[in-house]
Amino acid sequence: MNIGSASRASGISERMIRHYEKIGLVPPPPRRDSGYRDYSEADVHRLRFIANARDLGFGIDEIATLLSLWSDHRRASSEVKALALARAADLGRKVAALENMRRTLIDLAEQCHGDDRPECPILNRLVD
Amino acid sequence: MNIGSASRASGISERMIRHYEKIGLVPPPPRRDSGYRDYSEADVHRLRFIANARDLGFGIDEIATLLSLWSDHRRASSEVKALALARAADLGRKVAALENMRRTLIDLAEQCHGDDRPECPILNRLVD
DNA sequence: GCTTGACCCTGACATGATGTCAAGGTCCAC
DNA sequence: GTGGACCTTGACATCATGTCAGGGTCAAGC
Structure with a gap:
């Protein structure tokens, strides 16, 4: 083939x-x-x-x-299982980190008028 | 400096x-x-x-x-807000994908005896 | 003033998974 | 035998980041 x-x-x-x-x-x-x-x-x-x-x-x-x-x-299947669980734990940490970012962004966006005015809490946060 | x-x-x-x-x-x-x-x-x-x-x-x-x-x-602050929300949506998709992987791995691990026997649902799943 | 160690410079190579492009050879159906 | 689809290798690009080498600079202490 x-x-x-x-x-x-x-x-x-x-x-x-x-x-x-x-x-x-x-x-x-x-x-x-x-x-x-x-x-x-x-x-x-x-x-x-x-x-x-x-x-x-x-x-x-x-x-x-x-x-x-x-x-x-x-x-032994235990080796495979350990690998899968390690991977799962790793993914869990990544998920938590990304979810944190996501929440922060959403919180900031909620505080932002999102209109024509330049005042913007999102940028202010980045400047901290 | x-x-x-x-x-x-x-x-x-x-x-x-x-x-x-x-x-x-x-x-x-x-x-x-x-x-x-x-x-x-x-x-x-x-x-x-x-x-x-x-x-x-x-x-x-x-x-x-x-x-x-x-x-x-x-x-306009709306531009910044749009960017932040787009980023948040993107993160949401990534979180969902990773969380899916994590759940699958955990489900598979639960089905796996994790002992000395070679039988292993995790490997079987990868072979599908 | 000299030495020494900490700091800085550039450039190159590596990662990991993947894409793309180029120049060329092969296969098969018509 | 020809055209189009397929295959080959090799090179370069991405993105963010690390590291290493070979060399110059600075400042403190002697």
């Missing part, structure tokens, strides 16, 4: 598939005489795994760990 | 101060004979404005707009 098909089947751009190959996240597939990469179903499977993990907010390093856990049939 | 003092006073790293100068977000300060940048209080003020806006999640382009609105004493 060509890289274009693998891309469509996995939801990862051709660009990123080549990138993941370069950084060692996916093994280099065999090449045809033309030099074209030739992907198997298993390769696409791996790519989709990566796409799903990425969509859950895992970073490249964590995805590499998940991949090795995935292919290790003797691994 | 040297760049180090300006950095400490504004909370922006020296590296980023120089960067903001290069991209035109702050005006190039005068130089002393030695070539050292020489910052005024007004410069530091501007830097702190930038730091505050950055902490509220504004991007460089938006900060540039805020800076021009700030120095325009005839501007």
